[in-house]
Amino acid sequence: MIRDTIDFAVGRLRRLHADDAEDMARACNDPSIARWTQVPQPYHLENAREFIATRGSEDHVWAIDVDGFAGAIGIRATMATMPGPITEVGYWVAPWARGRGVATQALIAVRDELARVGYQRIDWEALAGNEASIRVARNAGFTIEGFRRQGLVHRGRLVDCVVGGWTASMEVPELVAGQWQVQPVDAGDVPADLRPLASSALAVWVPRTAVGGTDTGYVLAVRSVAGVHVIAVGAPQEAVDAVSRFLTAQGLAVTEDPMPSGWV
Numbered sequence: 001m002i003r004d005t006i007d008f009a010v011g012r013l014r015r016l017h018a019d020d021a022e023d024m025a026r027a028c029n030d031p032s033i034a035r036w037t038q039v040p041q042p043y044h045l046e047n048a049r050e051f052i053a054t055r056g057s058e059d060h061v062w063a064i065d066v067d068g069f070a071g072a073i074g075i076r077a078t079m080a081t082m083p084g085p086i087t088e089v090g091y092w093v094a095p096w097a098r099g100r101g102v103a104t105q106a107l108i109a110v111r112d113e114l115a116r117v118g119y120q121r122i123d124w125e126a127l128a129g130n131e132a133s134i135r136v137a138r139n140a141g142f143t144i145e146g147f148r149r150q151g152l153v154h155r156g157r158l159v160d161c162v163v164g165g166w167t168a169s170m171e172v173p174e175l176v177a178g179q180w181q182v183q184p185v186d187a188g189d190v191p192a193d194l195r196p197l198a199s200s201a202l203a204v205w206v207p208r209t210a211v212g213g214t215d216t217g218y219v220l221a222v223r224s225v226a227g228v229h230v231i232a233v234g235a236p237q238e239a240v241d242a243v244s245r246f247l248t249a250q251g252l253a254v255t256e257d258p259m260p261s262g263w264v
């Protein structure tokens with residue numbers, strides 16, 4: 001379960017309180033929040049009260065608290081029809097709390113919380129030109145993946161946006177599996193027909209014979225609602241067993257169930 005209160009490097013993420021409304025309204029009248037976010041303009045105390053009462057369209061929102069109210073960060077489901085655990089993050093920091101790493105550290109805290117409960121991808125986007133937000137995302141381990149031209153309606157105008165995201169991946173070691181060494185590889189290095197599956201995998205390994213180093217197939221760890229599936233493509237059973245043991249030792253729920261349909 002996603003926690004409501006999360007202590008992080010420079011403060012605490014907590015629920016929004018009714019008495020945050022004045023600070024929130026003051027912050028949301030800041031010109032750069034108007035410039036770069038979709039919050040209503042002008043922003044009245046009543047807007048803040050309503051947002052605090054309803055969370056707007058967010059699924060989960062935290063107040064960023066650094067010796068008092070300092071901003072907000074929230075997530076919402078973006079691909080409701082897909083069974084995968086994907087969400088989108090958005091944030092802003094009040095003018096009086098900027099320039100001290102607050103947004104970056106809050107984003108890292110939310111990222112880690114979502115990873116902890118099994119999210120596989122966090123979508124991120126910003127209006128083109130929002131360099132501060134791009135820095136925040138990059139510094140929090142997100143990858144800028146490209147532009148969407150005229151990708152957003154912002155205050156009645158079509159504008160370009162920068163898109164990116166964070167994906168769960170694992171630091172995986174080389175594993176010993178009988179006569180095989182199972183070596184991690186990048187998803188981008190697998191054959192093209194496997195890439196869609198590999199690119200959504202937690203990790204991908206290639207087994208090589210311990211002596212001689214011949215490639216033989218791939219072993220992929222793929223997360224779904226059913227748990228973590230170990231998928232062998234032309235790989236020996238010892239390699240699959242070694243990967244399963246490793247994932248289990250990491251505390252992941254390895255399942256023998258087939259992948260739910262439509263997952264990748």
Ligand SMILES: CC(C)(COP(=O)(O)OP(=O)(O)OC[C@H]1O[C@@H](n2cnc3c(N)ncnc32)[C@H](O)[C@@H]1OP(=O)(O)O)[C@@H](O)C(=O)NCCC(=O)NCCS
Pocket residue numbers: 032033036037091092093094097098099100101102103104105125126127130131132133135136139
């Ligand atoms: C973007 C925002 C959340 C950053 O909050 P913050 O707490 O000041 O962020 P941090 O201190 O963690 O990091 C800001 C980074 O941007 C950099 N930065 C700040 N202003 C910048 C600018 N005009 N151009 C380029 N980089 C800039 C800082 O140097 C820092 O990067 P660094 O740590 O690599 O030096 C805040 O400015 C804000 O709320 N802006 C308006 C709303 C908004 O844009 N929300 C995001 C919508 S996608």
